[in-house]
Amino acid sequence: xxxxxxxxxxxxxxxxxxxxxxxxxxxxxxxxxxxxxxxxxxxxxxxxxxxxxxxxxxxxxxxxxxxxxxxxxxxxxxxxxxxxxxxxxxxxxxxxxxxxxxxxxxxxxxxxxxxxxxxxxxxxxxxxxxxxxxxxxxxxxxxxxxxxxxxxxxxxxxxxxxxxxxxxxxxxxxxxxxxxxxxxxxxxxxxxxxxxxxxxxxxxxxxxxxxxxxxxxxxxxxxxxxxxxxxxxxxxxxxxxxxxxxxxxxxxxxxxxxxxxxxxxxxx
Amino acid sequence: xxxxxxxxxxxxxxxxxxxxxxxxxxxxxxxxxxxxxxxxxxxxxxxxxxxxxxxxxxxxxxxxxxxxxxxxxxxxxxxxxxxxxxxxxxxxxxxxxxxxxxxxxxxxxxxxxxxxxxxxxxxxxxxxxxxxxxxxxxxxxxxxxxxxxxxxxxxxxxxxxxxxxxxxxxxxxxxxxxxxxxxxxxxxxxxxxxxxxxxxxxxxxxxxxxxxxxxxxxxxxxxxxxxxxxxxxxxxxxxxxxxxxxxxxxxxxxxxxxxxxxxxxxxxxxxxxxxxxxxxxxxxxxxxxxxxxxxxxxxxxxxxx
Numbered sequence: 001x002x003x004x005x006x007x008x009x010x011x012x013x014x015x016x017x018x019x020x021x022x023x024x025x026x027x028x029x030x031x032x033x034x035x036x037x038x039x040x041x042x043x044x045x046x047x048x049x050x051x052x053x054x055x056x057x058x059x060x061x062x063x064x065x066x067x068x069x070x071x072x073x074x075x076x077x078x079x080x081x082x083x084x085x086x087x088x089x090x091x092x093x094x095x096x097x098x099x100x101x102x103x104x105x106x107x108x109x110x111x112x113x114x115x116x117x118x119x120x121x122x123x124x125x126x127x128x129x130x131x132x133x134x135x136x137x138x139x140x141x142x143x144x145x146x147x148x149x150x151x152x153x154x155x156x157x158x159x160x161x162x163x164x165x166x167x168x169x170x171x172x173x174x175x176x177x178x179x180x181x182x183x184x185x186x187x188x189x190x191x192x193x194x195x196x197x198x199x200x201x202x203x204x205x206x207x208x209x210x211x212x213x214x215x216x217x218x219x220x221x222x223x224x225x226x227x228x229x230x231x232x233x234x235x236x237x238x239x240x241x242x243x244x245x246x247x248x249x250x251x252x253x254x255x256x257x258x259x260x261x262x263x264x265x266x267x268x
Numbered sequence: 269x270x271x272x273x274x275x276x277x278x279x280x281x282x283x284x285x286x287x288x289x290x291x292x293x294x295x296x297x298x299x300x301x302x303x304x305x306x307x308x309x310x311x312x313x314x315x316x317x318x319x320x321x322x323x324x325x326x327x328x329x330x331x332x333x334x335x336x337x338x339x340x341x342x343x344x345x346x347x348x349x350x351x352x353x354x355x356x357x358x359x360x361x362x363x364x365x366x367x368x369x370x371x372x373x374x375x376x377x378x379x380x381x382x383x384x385x386x387x388x389x390x391x392x393x394x395x396x397x398x399x400x401x402x403x404x405x406x407x408x409x410x411x412x413x414x415x416x417x418x419x420x421x422x423x424x425x426x427x428x429x430x431x432x433x434x435x436x437x438x439x440x441x442x443x444x445x446x447x448x449x450x451x452x453x454x455x456x457x458x459x460x461x462x463x464x465x466x467x468x469x470x471x472x473x474x475x476x477x478x479x480x481x482x483x484x485x486x487x488x489x490x491x492x493x494x495x496x497x498x499x500x501x502x503x504x505x506x507x508x509x510x511x512x513x514x515x516x517x518x519x520x521x522x523x524x525x526x527x528x529x530x531x532x533x534x535x536x537x538x539x540x541x542x543x544x545x546x547x548x549x550x551x552x553x554x555x556x557x558x559x560x561x562x563x564x565x566x567x568x569x570x571x572x573x
Contacts, residue, residue, distance in 0.1 A: 014391070024398075024409035025398065025406065025409075041415075094289065115511075116510065117311075124310060124315075150300075204402060207511075211536065231405075239402045
């Protein structure tokens with residue numbers, strides 16, 4: 001009896017811990033079907049209305065904010081992924097002066113609390129007299145995404161076999177051809193992972209955005225502002241839709257990865 | 269999502285490639301490094317300068333001049349020391365509880381679930397699932413679940429576990445609860461990455477040498493998973509100490525639970541008292557850097573940086 005209890009304790013605990021993580025997600029999802037009026041606190045009955053008419057509430061303020069977040073996330077991701085990938089290649093492949101200082105400069109933004117990053121940028125924009133708008137949000141998001149791109153892509157560059165590129169050069173490929181036909185395609189999974197990570201970071205960022213957004217509203221900022229007077233169910237709809245989409249993507253990737261791993265095990 | 273940063277640093281890499289010196293390196297590094305200098309480093313300098321600013325004579329609210337008014341720091345510490353203490357004690361408590369909750373979970377996924385790769389990947393997806401839904405909405409969901417009219421609070425009151433006048437939201441408990449909940453994935457993922465590579469033969473060797481399960485855990489498992497513990501605790505402690513969502517009055521906090529982040533936000537964005545906000549930010553950053561460097565040195569995992 002004691003043995004079987006010990007054997008089941010850990011799996012049962014893990015299941016419960018995961019269930020605990022899911023509670024607020026389930027709550028948000030369920031309340032996206034609430035036939036609520038202005039605020040979405042008490043359950044008033046089931047409806048699909050909010051899903052079908054997401055943009056109708058408050059003249060589409062929720063959708064406007066959501067669109068802003070998508071746009072900011074996309075632009076910041078493109079810039080941060082480009083700059084970060086270049087740095088990652090340089091760090092793994094080249095020798096240069098101030099190497100440790102560079103690593104420190106890349107590490108520090110990840111070790112700095114967001115409120116300090118946000119207040120610092122806001123203080124700089126204030127002293128330079130730069131008005132806060134969409135551009136300042138993009139500049140801020142790009143900044144904190146770069147370091148995360150570097151660490152993600154760096155791992156991929158490090159695992160790349162340099163012999164493949166040497167083979168390309170031996171076959172008279174120009175530096176550009178070697179990069180475009182060999183290096184880049186091999187780095188692509190890492191670059192895509194980094195891009196997804198930076199989009200997710202940008203899309204859900206509130207603290208830094210709040211300091212540098214002026215009158216522009218992003219999706220998290222919309223939720224923050226509405227929190228005091230109640231959040232419309234439409235916000236739950238958009239958040240749930242993003243959640244389902246992300247979950248489908250990740251589960252597909254994970255399951256295909258696990259299947260590939262199993263096939264490799266069988267082969268060996 | 270910072271887990272990627274810490275999980276990859278410990279990943280085994282192939283033999284160091286023969287690194288070349290080339291002008292290409294400069295071309296690759298310069299744009300990104302320049303960007304970080306302009307939008308990360310100089311803002312910190314800006315913040316430091318702002319923290320010494322003095323109010324402009326006969327100026328409006330929000331008008332300050334560059335000065336060396338070090339008294340700002342004295343005033344900030346004497347006025348806001350409860351917030352400073354609260355920030356670090358709440359962050360410490362949340363880190364402790366997150367570690368307590370995450371370690372067994374990460375151990376199960378990383379060690380026990382190895383035989384079932386599909387189960388392992390699905391559990392990992394569930395661990396990161398909270399990242400896919402707005403951080404603010406998740407926190408608000410807890411607020412509603414803990415509100416005075418909620419089923420949870422009503423049942424606790426019916427069972428007399430909670431006094432009839434007691435509240436859950438707006439207390440230190442609910443803020444620490446929220447911080448713990450929000451940072452569990454940041455703790456679990458780095459723990460998982462080290463535990464996943466744990467060689468179970470070491471544990472078997474411990475058993476063979478007549479160590480009790482507890483001794484094996486304390487003398488073998490814990491030391492071998494130290495890099496994960498350090499990364500996880502830092503990933504939880506740093507953002508938790510600077511957080512102001514959980515402690516905000518509109519979310520899980522109340523007037524008595526305000527942290528440094530709340531004061532910085534209010535002073536910067538509402539009261540336009542920039543020097544106070546800046547001085548408090550500098551204090552927060554300095555304390556964190558000191559704690560982190562001592563902690564990393566003590567735990568002997570410097571290669572993490």
